Amino acid sequence: MTTNVEETLVLVKPDGVARGLTGEILRRIEAKGYSLVDVRLVQADRDLLAEHYAEHLGKPFYEPLVDFMESGPIVAFRVAGNRVIEGFRSLAGTTDPTTAAPGTIRGDLARDWGLNVQQNLVHGSDSPETARRELALWFD
Numbered sequence: 840m841t842t843n844v845e846e847t848l849v850l851v852k853p854d855g856v857a858r859g860l861t862g863e864i865l866r867r868i869e870a871k872g873y874s875l876v877d878v879r880l881v882q883a884d885r886d887l888l889a890e891h892y893a894e895h896l897g898k899p900f901y902e903p904l905v906d907f908m909e910s911g912p913i914v915a916f917r918v919a920g921n922r923v924i925e926g927f928r929s930l931a932g933t934t935d936p937t938t939a940a941p942g943t944i945r946g947d948l949a950r951d952w953g954l955n956v957q958q959n960l961v962h963g964s965d966s967p968e969t970a971r972r973e974l975a976l977w978f979d
Contacts, residue, residue, distance in 0.1 A: 846876060846917055847924045848973040850962040853911030860948055861914045864961060867944060871930055873920035877978055881913050890976055904957040915977045924970055927963040934959055 849868065851861045869875065883891075888905045895901045918927065932943025936959055939946035949960045964970035 842921045844919060844921055845923055845967055845970065846919045846974060847927055847964045847970045848962070848977055849916040849918050849927055850977075851914040851916070852958070852960055852962060853907065853913060854950075854958045855948075855960040856912050856914055858948075860960060863948065864944055865916065867930060868916070868918055868927065871920075871926060873918045873923050873926070875916060876919050877917040879915045879977065881915055881977070882911075883908055883913055885909060887976060891973060900957065907957050917974060917978055924964055924967060928965065931961050931963050936960075 849864075851864050855861060855864060865875065881887075885905065888908050889896075892901060892905060892908075895904070920926065930944060932939030932945035932949075934945075935951075936945045936949030937951045939949065939959075941947060944961055945959050950958070964973050
């Protein structure tokens with residue numbers, strides 16, 4: 840049996856922290872069998888967020904997203920496990936809380952804020968390359 844153990848960045852966004860959902864989100868991550876490697880409570884500044892979201896610069900949702908992510912504390916998790924990147928993204932559910940499947944973090948816990956889909960509780964890296972870059976920003 841081969842394993843593909845990797846690490847990923849999971850962020851509990853300001854809406855998740857404000858609603859007291861950090862523990863529930865971590866519970867779901869650990870219940871899935873993933874390991875918490877490191878955790879930080881961060882008040883992210885614009886420089887960190889600009890680096891994190893650099894690929895979205897110039898897109899219509901960029902400024903509202905950065906403003907939202909600056910609006911309150913964020914909990915950053917370094918999570919490890921077999922195929923954790925795709926596994927966490929599946930656990931998180933689709934970006935839009937309205938269409939996120941029941942049983943997912945967003946499907947069960949996120950609220951529909953209309954056009955503010957960035958308020959969807961969590962972020963997870965989308966590839967091994969992105970995970971390495973994001974983990975270096977948030978944990979190094």
